[in-house]
Amino acid sequence: MSDKSTLFKFDNISVTVEGKQVVNSVSLNIKRGEVHAIMGPNGSGKSSLSNALMGHPAYNITNGQAALDGVDILGMAADERSRAGLFLAFQYPLAIPGVTVANFMRTALQAHRGKDADMADFRKLFKKKMADLSIDPTFATRYLNDGFSGGEKKRIEILQLSVLDPKMAILDETDSGLDIDALKEVSKGINEYRNNNNAVLMVTHYQRLLNYVKPDFVHVMMDGRLVTSGGPELALKLEDQGYEWVEKEFGQKAEA
Amino acid sequence: MNIVTDSKYMIPHQSPALERGPAWLREKRRASQTEFNELPLPRRGLHLWRYTDPSGFMAIPDSADETAPSENYKLVEKLELDHLKSGNLEALVTDFGGRDIKVSRSGDDVTKGLVISSLSEAANSHAELIEKHLYSLIGGSSGKFEAMNSALWNDGIFIYVPDNVEVKKPLHLLREAGVEGSIQYPRLLVVVGKNASLTIVDEYGGGSSDFRNGQSYSNAVVEIIAEQDSRLRYISLQRQASGMQSYLTHRAQAQAGASILTIPLVFGAAISKQNFGVLLDGKGADSKMYGLLFGTSRQHLDNHTLHHHRAGMTTSDIDFKVVLRDKAMSAYTGLIRIEEDAKTCEAYQENRNLLLSDSTRAQTVPELEILNEDVSCSHGATAGPIDPMQIFQLQSRGIHEADAVRMIVSGYVQSSLKLVPEDLRERISEFVAHRLEDI
Structure with a gap:
């Protein structure tokens, strides 16, 4: 297995929402085994990029290419992208009342394996993954995200990551709304998921998740563009000095 | 004939x-x-x-x-x-x-x-x-x-x-x-x-x-x-x-x-x-109604509910859920009436309509006749399609769009069925699944 081969590559991606451009010609090349972080102030287009790559119907990719493991994904519906190995952990997961976490996970895994695939191992696998993430077993029979706290929702997102074991994981503000214990559990889950054949793209406003999940590359997004990239030290600089210097150096603030 | x-x-x-x-x-x-x-x-x-x-x-x-x-x-x-x-x-x-x-x-x-x-x-x-x-x-x-x-x-x-x-x-x-x-x-x-x-x-x-x-x-x-x-x-x-x-x-x-x-x-x-x-x-009487209506093809389904509070300290709650597809039509009218001498009552009513196609029609008319002020009363009604964000969220986990719709609708009806005896609940779930087969 060629360790350092490209896993997820997108070029010149531009995104509009309701006709308004929110991402402007963004490119990234992510190799197997790597962890990338996209940081940026609120409204810089980080979440829009993540949702658009996953196939969110409200985000329209107007230009660019994206390939996962050499396969073009932009022509695929969201479910096909998922089955091709792409995953997005949501910033604000919605409740699906009446659908239990276990039933949902089983259906999702069955969709990945194919409808005739054997699911005899599901119960055991699911139980183990729940235990690994210190999720109370009673969550299995609770309705997905229905009445869950912010931290519980994020943990369940990481549970989904862990059960589906995708090639490429995009984590959208997975650290937001977490207290320090939950942050540690969630980080542990992400680190357990990582290996030399998959990759992680973390989208975050703050540096604190990066203390627990060490990025190889940090990119800064501003006004819909990736404006600069560097190593982990870039995240520390942003933590220390805020986004002002980025704005001064790279910002193209649209004056109203 | x-x-x-x-x-x-x-x-x-x-x-x-x-x-x-x-x-x-x-x-x-x-x-x-x-x-x-x-x-x-x-x-x-x-x-x-x-x-x-x-x-x-x-x-x-x-x-x-x-x-x-x-x-x-x-x-x-x-x-x-x-x-x-x-x-x-x-x-x-x-x-x-x-x-x-x-x-x-x-x-x-x-x-x-x-x-x-x-x-x-x-x-x-x-x-x-x-x-x-x-x-x-x-x-x-x-x-x-x-x-x-x-x-x-x-x-x-x-x-x-x-x-x-x-x-x-x-x-x-x-x-x-x-x-x-x-x-x-x-x-x-x-x-x-x-x-x-x-x-x-x-x-x-x-x-x-x-x-x-x-x-x-x-x-x-x-x-x-x-x-x-x-x-x-x-x-x-x-x-x-x-x-x-x-x-x-x-x-x-x-x-x-x-x-x-x-x-x-x-x-x-x-x-x-x-x-x-x-x-x-009678004082302390309580009524709950949890309804479920699922209309398909050109069905015309008209339902009225009445909660009539004729004694004090009585409570009532209605949750009437509707699912419509094809050209089905539902009309729901719900009357809560609280008499003048029926003090300290509580009455709630909710009617939700999930519309699975553009050609369905749902009417919802809450009617309140509250004749004294010492009551706690509310009503709500919604009508609309499934939230496309819910569908996307399930799709993003590999679930086909039609299966996502089936899951969301089956989940939506669960709250009406949880108090139905188990044998029957299974049959009702099958009815619902059957009505969603060709969605």
Whole structure:
């Protein structure tokens, strides 16, 4: 297995929402085994990029290419992208009342394996993954995200990551709304998921998740563009000095 | 064959139904006949009839033939008899066309004192109870079609639970309408004694399965008296065939401290109009209604609920859920009325409509008549498609779009079903799944 081969590559991606451009010609090349972080102030287009790559119907990719493991994904519906190995952990997961976490996970895994695939191992696998993430077993029979706290929702997102074991994981503000214990559990889950054949793209406003999940590359997004990239030290600089210097150096603030 | 309807129809004096039963009952029938003949058709201007044409329910009984039950009826009867044999039911009552009432009870495990019989038998064996309660909630003066049933019902079902008797297993009533050309007037009277408890599944099936080949017609009346501190769970399942014109009026009285849970489940018929009402007549009485309606093709489904608070410190809650696809239509009107001297009441009502295609129509009309200020009351209504973000979220986990829709709808109906006995809940989940197969 060629360790350092490209896993997820997108070029010149531009995104509009309701006709308004929110991402402007963004490119990234992510190799197997790597962890990338996209940081940026609120409204810089980080979440829009993540949702658009996953196939969110409200985000329209107007230009660019994206390939996962050499396969073009932009022509695929969201479910096909998922089955091709792409995953997005949501910033604000919605409740699906009446659908239990276990039933949902089983259906999702069955969709990945194919409808005739054997699911005899599901119960055991699911139980183990729940235990690994210190999720109370009673969550299995609770309705997905229905009445869950912010931290519980994020943990369940990481549970989904862990059960589906995708090639490429995009984590959208997975650290937001977490207290320090939950942050540690969630980080542990992400680190357990990582290996030399998959990759992680973390989208975050703050540096604190990066203390627990060490990025190889940090990119800064501003006004819909990736404006600069560097190593982990870039995240520390942003933590220390805020986004002002980025704005001064790279910002193209649209004056109203 | 087809049913003849006539909006000016009068019940003739020589109608044989009027001669059934003891003298007091014949008198009631005659009185109902008079009411029917004198009452005009309901006015379309009223909320209750704004969405459904009453003349469609004016079927002429003389035009009806007695017909045989459908194949499906035998299947369901067998299924429920199996449930009875395996000890999941207290009793199974089959009612064919409001005429032929048959009671099957579990041999060795019968709740003592519980009476289950046909109304015609009970009119003799429990004359006092029947005379006291039959027509006490729904009679000739209740409305045009209630008067029609009250005059013309042939036979019905009577259930009586004596004071302090707890009936642990559900009682299943299986009512089958005849095929095209048939007319039936099912009738049910339930009396739950003081501090007694009971679960009833009241299932309406059968009827014409092709509207164009001829309809069949059903006009049902349900009267329930829940005496002091009693507990009743009443599930009404309407899964009649697609050529059925169906009318049902239900009234339950909750006396002091009684609690009634009513679960209307509406799946069937071409045109269905139902009216479920609970009268909260004693201090501390409580009523909950958790309804589910699922309309497909061109079904026209009209439901009214009433919570009438006639005593203080009474509570009521309604959650009526609707799912529509194709060109189905639902009209829901919900009236909460709180009388002036009924202080410190709580009443809530919610109607949610999930619309799975653009050509469905959903009407929702909350009506509040609150005659004193010492109450806590709220109502809400929503109508719209599934949130596309929910679909995307499930799709993003690899689930096909159609499967995501099925999951979300199946989940949406769960809250209405969680208090339905397990055997039935499985069947209802299957109905729902079946209606979503080709989505």
